[in-house]
Amino acid sequence: MINYAHRGASERAPENTFSAFYLGLELGANGIETDIQETADGILVLFHDRTLKRITGLERPIQALTYAELLRLDFGSYKGPRYQSEKIVTLEDFLRYFGGRPVHLALEIKQDGIEQAVLDSIGRHDCADQAIITSFSWDCLTEVRQLDHDIHLGFLTGQIEPDTLRQLQEQAMCQICPKAANLTKEQVAEAQRQGFDVRAWGVTDTDLMDWAIACGVDGMTVNFPDKLAARLG
Numbered sequence: 001m002i003n004y005a006h007r008g009a010s011e012r013a014p015e016n017t018f019s020a021f022y023l024g025l026e027l028g029a030n031g032i033e034t035d036i037q038e039t040a041d042g043i044l045v046l047f048h049d050r051t052l053k054r055i056t057g058l059e060r061p062i063q064a065l066t067y068a069e070l071l072r073l074d075f076g077s078y079k080g081p082r083y084q085s086e087k088i089v090t091l092e093d094f095l096r097y098f099g100g101r102p103v104h105l106a107l108e109i110k111q112d113g114i115e116q117a118v119l120d121s122i123g124r125h126d127c128a129d130q131a132i133i134t135s136f137s138w139d140c141l142t143e144v145r146q147l148d149h150d151i152h153l154g155f156l157t158g159q160i161e162p163d164t165l166r167q168l169q170e171q172a173m174c175q176i177c178p179k180a181a182n183l184t185k186e187q188v189a190e191a192q193r194q195g196f197d198v199r200a201w202g203v204t205d206t207d208l209m210d211w212a213i214a215c216g217v218d219g220m221t222v223n224f225p226d227k228l229a230a231r232l233g
Contacts, residue, residue: 002104002199002219003228004031007048011223014055014076016046017086021098028229031104033221036091038114043067044091044121048110054078063111091121099127106199106221108156109135115143119151128152132175138167145171156201160187165194177201180208183215192216206231 008020009027021032035048040063052058052065056073067090076086091107098105105127109118122128132152135141141153154175155168159182168176176191180200188198200212200220206227212220213231222228 001232002031003029003225004033004104004106004219004221005029005225006033006221006223007035008032009225014079014083014086016048016089017075018089019076019083019086024225025103027226029225031106031219032098033106033108034094035108035110036114036118037062037110039067039070040064041066044114044117045070046089046091046094091118095121095125095127099125103130105131107131107133109133109140112137112140115140116147119144119148134177141173142171154199158182160191165191165196168196175199180212180220183212185215188215188217
């Protein structure tokens with residue numbers, strides 16, 4: 001079971017920041033999940049939402065600001081004063097500090113067109129063996145596969161479907177990532193029988209966490225890696 005800290009330990013610390021990533025590992029995670037977008041000046045940064053509104057109060061997308069402009073924003077205070085002035089993290093810095101460590105890295109691409117840049121960054125830090133690139137965008141993942149025949153790929157989807165498994169086989173993807181609420185034991189077992197890892201997302205509470213464990217998943221992304229670590233013993 002891979003215990004992926006979802007955007008870091010995002011239940012306690014500001015998501016997709018170094019505070020959240022390091023706390024996730026301290027709380028028992030053996031994996032980190034994060035999200036990748038590109039700034040107006042072509043820098044890859046770690047951020048999930050379509051706009052900055054929820055985190056910083058600014059109703060603008062990442063793509064509309066330069067990296068220098070983003071550095072002036074506060075990415076931590078929404079989680080409390082102890083995290084005031086937390087900075088946005090670049091993919092380069094993230095891989096510099098976590099590449100080569102004994103930790104699994106799930107890198108979700110949030111926009112099309114940055115596939116080569118993501119692969120280049122992974123290559124510079126020589127961490128392909130510990131990384132898996134994921135996305136909800138099928139076009140994004142097929143583009144990555146054309147660019148790199150060996151990198152691990154995972155498809156984020158609502159639920160496990162036979163046609164989806166067939167398409168994953170055709171593109172040599174190794175992981176399917178269904179929503180936890182839609183899991184069934186039979187579908188998980190069938191995906192694993194066909195050679196796929198199954199990683200659940202949308203694990204919003206401990207009931208869903210327990211259900212994913214009961215279904216036999218190979219991993220899950222959780223905001224509370226300490227609770228999963230405790231349950232796994």
